[in-house]
Amino acid sequence: MKHLTEEEMIEHYYSEDFRKADAQLHLQACKQCSQAYAELGKLLGSIRSPETPARGSDYGEQVWRSIQGSLRPYESKRKNSFFHWPQLAYAAACLLFLAGAFLAGRMWEYAHTKPSLASAPQQAKERVVLFVLNNHLDRSERLLVQLNHAVAEGDKVDFRLQGEARQLLTDNRLCRQSVDRSDDPLLAAALDHLERVLLEVANSPEELSGADIPRIDQEMNTQGLLFQIRVLRTKVSEQKLNAQATPKGATI
Amino acid sequence: MGNDDYALIRSVLAGDKDAYGPLVARHSQSVFRVAFRITEDEADADEVVQEAFLRGYRNLKGFDARSNFRTWIYRIAMNCALDVLNKRKNQTGVPIAEEYDDAQAAIQLADRAAGPDRLLLSQEIQARRHAAMEKLTPTERVAFLLRHMEDRSTEEIATALGIAPNSAKQAVFRAVHKLRQSLAPLWAKS
Numbered sequence: 034m035k036h037l038t039e040e041e042m043i044e045h046y047y048s049e050d051f052r053k054a055d056a057q058l059h060l061q062a063c064k065q066c067s068q069a070y071a072e073l074g075k076l077l078g079s080i081r082s083p084e085t086p087a088r089g090s091d092y093g094e095q096v097w098r099s100i101q102g103s104l105r106p107y108e109s110k111r112k113n114s115f116f117h118w119p120q121l122a123y124a125a126a127c128l129l130f131l132a133g134a135f136l137a138g139r140m141w142e143y144a145h146t147k148p149s150l151a152s153a154p155q156q157a158k159e160r161v162v163l164f165v166l167n168n169h170l171d172r173s174e175r176l177l178v179q180l181n182h183a184v185a186e187g188d189k190v191d192f193r194l195q196g197e198a199r200q201l202l203t204d205n206r207l208c209r210q211s212v213d214r215s216d217d218p219l220l221a222a223a224l225d226h227l228e229r230v231l232l233e234v235a236n237s238p239e240e241l242s243g244a245d246i247p248r249i250d251q252e253m254n255t256q257g258l259l260f261q262i263r264v265l266r267t268k269v270s271e272q273k274l275n276a277q278a279t280p281k282g283a284t285i
Numbered sequence: 286m287g288n289d290d291y292a293l294i295r296s297v298l299a300g301d302k303d304a305y306g307p308l309v310a311r312h313s314q315s316v317f318r319v320a321f322r323i324t325e326d327e328a329d330a331d332e333v334v335q336e337a338f339l340r341g342y343r344n345l346k347g348f349d350a351r352s353n354f355r356t357w358i359y360r361i362a363m364n365c366a367l368d369v370l371n372k373r374k375n376q377t378g379v380p381i382a383e384e385y386d387d388a389q390a391a392i393q394l395a396d397r398a399a400g401p402d403r404l405l406l407s408q409e410i411q412a413r414r415h416a417a418m419e420k421l422t423p424t425e426r427v428a429f430l431l432r433h434m435e436d437r438s439t440e441e442i443a444t445a446l447g448i449a450p451n452s453a454k455q456a457v458f459r460a461v462h463k464l465r466q467s468l469a470p471l472w473a474k475s
């Protein structure tokens with residue numbers, strides 16, 4: 034049999050035990066616990082609070098009089114609200130200022146973003162032109178190199194070169210139209226020069242003979258044109274790279 | 286009563302200091318009763334009542350409108366009473382023995398020899414009880430008084446003392462255990 038502990042007896046005495054019925058049954062059955070519990074009850078029952086001294090009906094007023102002097106009145110709410118209103122006005126002004134700044138920012142962004150967005154197709158178009166121009170100059174350079182090699186070696190130029198020249202001639206006209214709009218006089222002059230050379234090569238009635246090529250070289254200065262084309266191709270390549278480096282989402 | 290108290294509190298907070306007067310008058314008696322139960326000294330209890338109402342006034346802004354002013358001021362009073370007990374404990378010059386000691390009976394039992402046997406025993410018990418109560422820590426003492434004299438539940442004691450319910454229960458257990466140790470010899474004698 035498990036006896037009740039002192040704590041269980043105290044809880045039982047103050048009726049705070051959860052298993053009150055169990056404790057009661059045990060106390061009825063166990064003489065030892067019953068005796069200990071009776072002693073505890075006797076002891077706790079003997080402890081009584083000393084009688085509280087009587088205080089007169091005016092005790093509360095006496096207490097109030099004794100503390101009244103040391104109390105400072107609270108500030109009234111009206112006073113508080115009076116002192117608070119400039120702070121509220123200041124807060125409202127700050128809010129208005131913030132809202133204004135936000136709106137101004139949005140409007141500024143809108144005003145500056147719109148043209149940029151509109152220019153996005155223009156930039157894309159420029160990138161295409163640069164790509165085509167770079168390709169055209171590359172092919173033209175190769176054609177001029179072949180012509181110069183033929184001059185150096187005194188060979189004939191086959192009909193495939195003439196076919197290439199005809200194709201380049203068509204492309205060159207398109208490129209010239211684009212360059213005319215872009216306002217680049219150096220490039221326009223070079224393309225003009227190139228057109229004359231291509232026209233000469235393309236419109237030759239038969240295969241270019243060993244004598245024709247030096248004449249074209251001399252009259253058209255193809256060596257100088259080749260140099261010019263190389264310089265321009267480098268420039269166009271750089272422009273093309275720069276155009277590609279511009280982020281797609283950039284608006285400004 | 287509760288709504289009336291709250292209306293007075295609102296007046297006080299609005300700047301009407303005198304509205305606190307009726308609150309003090311209304312609750313002074315009950316605050317004095319609990320203060321005396323804890324301190325067992327009239328002068329200390331009076332001091333506790335004044336201090337409790339002063340602290341209450343200063344902290345009135347923190348009073349929760351959903352609470353009961355009586356319970357709130359009651360708790361402040363208990364804290365003030367605990368402060369008094371702590372102060373008293375620090376100033377005690379004569380040590381009180383844990384166990385009953387015949388050699389120190391003159392100090393422990395003020396009026397041991399007077400009256401018939403039964404009265405003498407009763408006086409001994411009260412004197413011994415007072416000495417035993419003085420041996421308790423302030424928390425044990427208040428917890429025991431609230432449990433034994435005021436018939437408060439463990440949860441109420443815990444709330445009043447600002448401790449966990451289990452700590453409150455343990456404080457009561459320790460207090461009863463100490464009282465048993467101190468008072469058991471008297472029961473053996475009787």
